[in-house]
Amino acid sequence: MAMNHGIHTIDTGFVRPHFDAAYLVVENGRGAFIDCGTHYAVPRMLEALGNAELSPADVDWLILTHVHLDHAGGAGELIAQLPNAKLVVHPRGARHMIDPNQLWAGASAVYGESVMEETYGRLRPIRAERVVEAPDGHVVDLAGRLLRCLETPGHARHHLTVYDERANVCFTGDVFGLSYREFDTANGPFILPTTSPVQFDPQALHASIDRLVALKPAAMYLTHYNRVEDIERLSHDLHAQIDAMVAIAETAQHDHADRAQRHAVMKEELTGLYGARAWAHGWEGSRDDLLELIGMDIELNAQGLGVWLDNMQKRAS
Structure with missing residues (x-):
């Protein structure tokens, strides 16, 4: 074959x-x-x-x-x-x-x-x-x-x-996240998690990523988008970003009682997180380019983090 x-x-x-x-x-x-x-x-x-x-x-x-x-x-x-x-x-x-x-x-x-x-x-x-x-x-x-x-x-x-x-x-x-080919550099593919509504669960996501890495696959085929290799590095990047995104969400929850304000703050912080990581990866696009490519993902990720925060609050009450 x-x-x-x-x-x-x-x-x-x-x-x-x-x-x-x-x-x-x-x-x-x-x-x-x-x-x-x-x-x-x-x-x-x-x-x-x-x-x-x-x-x-x-x-x-x-x-x-x-x-x-x-x-x-x-x-x-x-x-x-x-x-x-x-x-x-x-x-x-x-x-x-x-x-x-x-x-x-x-x-x-x-x-x-x-x-x-x-x-x-x-x-x-x-x-x-x-x-x-x-x-x-x-x-x-x-x-x-x-x-x-x-x-x-x-x-x-x-x-x-x-x-x-x-x-x-x-x-x-x-x-196993999103890896759009527009972000590929000499350092390989760039990746970010997706926490879109309504069932984001950081512990479960960490465990699922680890389960797949333990299989030692030659490649992952992502819906968004196509084949990626370098799995150890990419899984490390996903774990780090999931933790960073949870921290962003928890800080926004602590600082902003208003949901709309909380959402706006999370969007801005996520934009900063992904931009900093993309530029450190060697991507040369602008902030406007970043928003054109992943603005929808940033919006959905912020929505999903908001649902997760609300669910955590309900469980605690």
């Missing part, structure tokens, strides 16, 4: 080029997709099959790392085009794929119906008999190639990482 072990990266076209990836793994003429992007990514997924000399009937599996819409929004539409495929998803996420109304309603309450339609497209339900629940350790057999589903919470409680034993690589969804 070729050195890429039959792994094909698919740019789903979400937000901008090289922002959101899905993957096609090919083994002995059979295929498995890992994540699928939004409804609007389905033509790109089918085009990737043709490029790999497969037909829709040759796909056995669509495996979701989690059901956030940039990873799973197109799952129902894609499965409808794959006559022999089953969907593999964490047990906590299965019901949202069978009946996506709650998922849609929750996101629409935040973003509004029109933005949801424009950004993600409608969510299509998947018949229950085509959905396979994957608890920790569940093995997907792709023509004899074992794809092991590992429970990796921290970003979301229903998050799986797919460990490809043949290639010795992990498909990490969002649990």
Whole structure:
């Protein structure tokens, strides 16, 4: 088999080029997709099959790392085009794929119906008999190639990482952070954690990262974006930033009773944190460039930290 072990990266076209990836793994003429992007990514997924000399009937599996819409929004539409495929998803996420109304309603309450339609497209339900629940350790057999589903919470409680034993690589969804190629330098890739709403858990995220590093994989395949190596350094960077982000959140909570002010302070502090680390890494962009590339991530990370702070406060009361 070729050195890429039959792994094909698919740019789903979400937000901008090289922002959101899905993957096609090919083994002995059979295929498995890992994540699928939004409804609007389905033509790109089918085009990737043709490029790999497969037909829709040759796909056995669509495996979701989690059901956030940039990873799973197109799952129902894609499965409808794959006559022999089953969907593999964490047990906590299965019901949202069978009946996506709650998922849609929750996101629409935040973003509004029109933005949801424009950004993600409608969510299509998947018949229950085509959905396979994957608890920790569940093995997907792709023509004899074992794809092991590992429970990796921290970003979301229903998050799986797919460990490809043949290639010795992990498909990490969002649990091993974000590494946009625009930040690559002579020092390698740059990485930052994602704490987007609503289930950030720093202890669980630390533990999930350590679990994956312990496998000693040759590479991680991130949704945002593509293959990264140098895993020991990147994991150290993620751990350090998670701790720094928690410290930023706790200080903002202590200093600002008003939630809007707390949020604004966290955004500013996160911008400073990521900028300082990117420039120390050798990236030569400006603050405006930084905000253009990761402004949305900074906003979502601050929102997620805010939810975490509120949940901690509720537990303490």
